[in-house]
Amino acid sequence: RTDRTFTMLKPDSVEKGHVGAILEKITASGFRIVAMKLTQMTLADAQEFYGVHKERPFFGELVEYMTRGPIVAAILEKANAVEDFRTLIGATNPADAAEGTIRKMFADSISENAVHGSDSDENAAIEGAFHFSGREMF
Numbered sequence: 034r035t036d037r038t039f040t041m042l043k044p045d046s047v048e049k050g051h052v053g054a055i056l057e058k059i060t061a062s063g064f065r066i067v068a069m070k071l072t073q074m075t076l077a078d079a080q081e082f083y084g085v086h087k088e089r090p091f092f093g094e095l096v097e098y099m100t101r102g103p104i105v106a107a108i109l110e111k112a113n114a115v116e117d118f119r120t121l122i123g124a125t126n127p128a129d130a131a132e133g134t135i136r137k138m139f140a141d142s143i144s145e146n147a148v149h150g151s152d153s154d155e156n157a158a159i160e161g162a163f164h165f166s167g168r169e170m171f
């Protein structure tokens with residue numbers, strides 16, 4: 034369980050045709066895909082998924098963005114998955130993201146930042162279970 038993280042390739046990544054390139058970078062970095070699907074979050078899904086941010090000024094914009102088109106949701110496995118995946122994606126704001134990170138390469142702004150990565154083992158488990166049933170995990 035602690036060797037897993039959860040990711041979403043957000044609507045901007047799908048719209049811009051970056052899914053293949055981002056998945057290539059993820060698997061080339063040693064992550065195994067345990068579960069994956071193209072899906073679209075409903076308003077209620079996004080409000081629940083991002084519930085921790087509901088008092089933030091950007092909450093409305095975040096929910097609108099995350100529901101405007103399909104995402105690729107996936108569970109990834111690797112030793113030290115949560116921390117290593119956050120290193121691979123880079124800072125929340127692509128302007129601050131290190132060279133070679135996914136957000137540096139594919140994100141345009143802090144609000145449309147291409148990818149999600151869980152911030153803890155506990156949230157990885159919660160977020161993975163939000164999107165996938167046990168029989169969808171391999």
Ligand code: CMP
Binds near residue numbers: 143
């Ligand atoms: P993530 O860290 O995956 O989850 C929370 C999201 O909220 C974040 O990605 C951004 O998409 C968005 N977000 C965070 N900070 C801001 C901000 N200051 N303005 C707009 N959106 C933000």
